[in-house]
Amino acid sequence: MPRPDLPPATAPMRLATTVRPYDWGSVTALPRLFGTEPTGEPQAELWMGAHPGAPSTVGDVPLGELIAHDPAATLGDPVAARFGGELPYLLKVLAIERPLSLQVHPTTEQAQAGFAAENARGIPLDDRTRTYKDASHKPEMVCALTPFHGLCGFRDPAATAALLDRLGVAGLRPWIDALTGGEPGQALREVFAAMLDDAAGPLRAEVERALLKVSPDAEDELAPYAGIARDYPGDPGIAAALLLNHVDLAPGQALYLGAGVPHAYLGGIGVEIMANSDNVLRCGLTSKHVDVPELMRVVDFAPTAPHLVEPAQDAPGAYAYRPPAPEFALTRHELTGESGHELPGGVPQIVLCVEGEARLGDELVLRPGESAFVPAAVPSVTLSGKGTAYRAEPGAFTK
Secondary structure (H helix, E strand, O other): OOOOOOOOOOOEEEEOOOOOOOEEEOOOOOHHHHOOOOOOOEEOOOEEEEOOOOOOOEOOOEEHHHHHHOOHHHOOOHHHHOOOOOOOEEEEEEEEEOOOOOEEEHHHHHHHHHHHHHHHHOOOOOOOOOOOOOOOOEEEEEEOOOEEEEEEOOHHHHHHHHHHHOOOOOHHHHHHHHHOOOHHHHHHHHHHHHHHHHHHHHHHHHHHHHHOOOOOOOOOOOOHHHHHHHHOOOHHHHHHHOEEEEEEEEOOOOOEEEEOEEEEEEEEEEEEEEOOOOEEEEOOOOOOOOOOOHHHHHHHEEEEEEEOOOOEEEOEEEEEEOOOOOOOOEEEEEEEEOOOOOOOOOOOOEEEEEEEEEEEOOEEEEOOOEEEEEEOOOOOEEEEEEEEEEEEEOOHHOO
C-alpha cells in the first residue's frame, strides 16, 4: 500500500547527508571545497547512501526505509533481486589530513562468518571491540579530487629489503634476509607478523628513529613513511607500513582495492565508492579497535602492484570508472553549460556535485557537496549545468 508520508519514486530526490568527524579528517578541506563554514572539528567523510551507520535521508525519511518500502521502484527488479532489496553501494567524499588506519577488508565468506560469530558471542553492533559490522565484503575505489596518496598492497619483497637496508638499522638484518631468501608470500607473512609482535617493540623504536631523520617533504622513497612516523609516534603500524607500495594519484585518477589487500590512505581529497559495508580490520595507525589475529587471517600476502582504474569516455565529458565489483561503478561528468548528459533509467543512482552547479531535469539544482538519489523508476533524466559531478550506480547493471 502506498504511504502518503513517503515521497513517490518518480523523480530525483535531494539527499540530506552526514559528515563523520573522524580524527584523521581535515578541519578545513571540505568546507573550502563545498563553500561551507568550518565547524572546528575534523570533517573526514561525507556519506551518501543507505548504510545504517549514517543513512542519507529524503526529507525526514531514511533512504533505506524508502527503498525497503518499494524496492522495485527505487532499485529496479534486477538490482533488488541481485542485492537482496538493498542499495548495493555507499558513496563518500574523503578529506584526509593525516593517515588513515593500516587496514584490510574481508571477502564475503569471511564477513558472513565473522559477523555470525560475533553475533553468537553477543557483541553489540556499536561495541568498540566489534570487528564485523555487517555480513558484506567491502571492495572500494577512490577517485582523486586533489593530489591524493596512500599505501596499497605488498611491494616486491626484494625491493622492500633494499628499502629497509637504507634505514641503517642493524637489527633489521633478519627481516631483510627473510625478504630476500624465501617464497615471496611466505616471507611477507613472516615479516609482517614479526613487525606487529610486541617483542619487536625495541626494534620498531629504532626504525621510527631512523625514519624521523628523513624529511617527509624530501624527494625520497622513505619520505611517506617518515610522515607516518611523525603522525603516529610509537605505533606498531609504522614498521609494517614499510612493506606496502606507495601510490600517488593525480586528480581524476582512481585506485581499486579488493578483499585482502592491505592499505592506508595518507592524504588528499577523493570521491570513494564501495560495497554497502563498514567492515574494516585494522592493525595500526588508528585510535579505533585493532584486531591483529583476525587481520592476519584475512590479509592476502601476495605482492601486488596498485590496481589503477582507467576511465572510459562514454560520451563527451562523461568518464566511466568500472572496477571489477558488481556493486558499484562511478562516472565523472564534466559539465560545460552546453548540452546535457542523458542519464540511463532503470537503475538506482546517486549524483554528487563537487564543483560549480549540476542540474537534474528542470527543477533540482545541486551545488558543491549536495547530492540526489535518482530512483530506478525514473525513465531517464538530463544532467546539465556547469561544473563537475560524480554519479554512482550498480556495476553489474552498468550499460
